[in-house]
Amino acid sequence: MSVEHNPVPAPGSPEYGWNVPPVGGWAADDLDRLPDLPPHTELIDGSLVLVSPQTLFHTRAVSFLEWQLQSVAPTDLEVVREFTIDIDRQNRPEPDVVVVRGDAVLDGAQTRFPAESVLLAVEVVSPESLSRDRETKPVKYARAGIDHYWRVENHEGRAVVYVFEREPATGAYTSTGIFHDRLKVSVPFPVDLDLAEIGPRRRSR
Template identity: 50%
Template sequence: MTALPDWMRPPRPEGWYAEDLDHLPEAPRHTELIDGALVFVLWPQRWWHGHLITMLTVALMEQVPADTEVGREMTIKLDQRNRPEPDLLVTSAAYDRDRTWFSPDEVRLVIEVVSPESAHRDRTVKLLKYAKAGIPHYWCVEDEDGSPVVHVYELDEPTATYVPVAIFRDSLHLTLPFEVTLDLSKLTPAPRRT
């Protein structure tokens, strides 16, 4: 086993802080901060995951209101020790090419596309943290035999928890957080017959 590089050692006993992520150029892409610990993916991303994120990005960009933007793989500074990186988000913040994170009050919708390595974080840890931070809408997209299934949650403000709204297969139509219609069957390529 080789020694850990210096940049992987937390700068303080309680771990990392959200602002530390902007000063770790050696860290792998998609490094997140969860409860003061760095979390990053070191294995290859599945084609299904990446393709679905791209297709969702394009579909959402065509339908979001004029006062919103779609962000891909940008972190959200939930608090001093949590800065997760959702696969997609919809924000009310104006485009700024130098921006590296959003605050929860700027985010209207967070979307996580579940992969085997992120399943626990996406279904439980992030779901709880995004709700506690006050992000009003959360979608968790699952792979069901190669087809996307979207689990939609809405924030119940008095309890600061998400409540399930619906599960969508084949197609999705919602009026919140904005009017959106998606043909889920077209977001992933059909298997080729040989």
């Protein structure tokens, strides 16, 4: 027997607020209607996931990948950071960086992309997101048909990128490489990045 989703309570009611989930959990549309949600809140399996304060490594890695990918992406693609994607009714995650088809960008007021428009999802791992980025999100991204997934981790201050590609026969991701100093791939488009640039900028003496 399925459980129907209760609508978001009316403003002014005691139940109005994101800290009181409805029976059956939140739905993807609720992220646009709930009041006073913390920035970068995600929806995973009907539950709201709040983001902890990010490390300097995380911020640098996201900025680096956003700008570097934007500089080499074909003109019919868009690179966007920290933007939610619709997977299904109970899952609306927010990858750190996404590459989407240009026709998915409608106007400045939109708040999400459909998963079918995403070519690449990138997650920069934080201590609190480790299991989600290694286990939960890759499964959901692959099932949604996102062909490419990169996971970026901090190994003693240096970025390591784990690259995955969706295998058509199984619909699951398979590892296509682990990159420590230089990330060089040909899909979803040619990329050649010096990962050392994610580290701190040191002034010469």
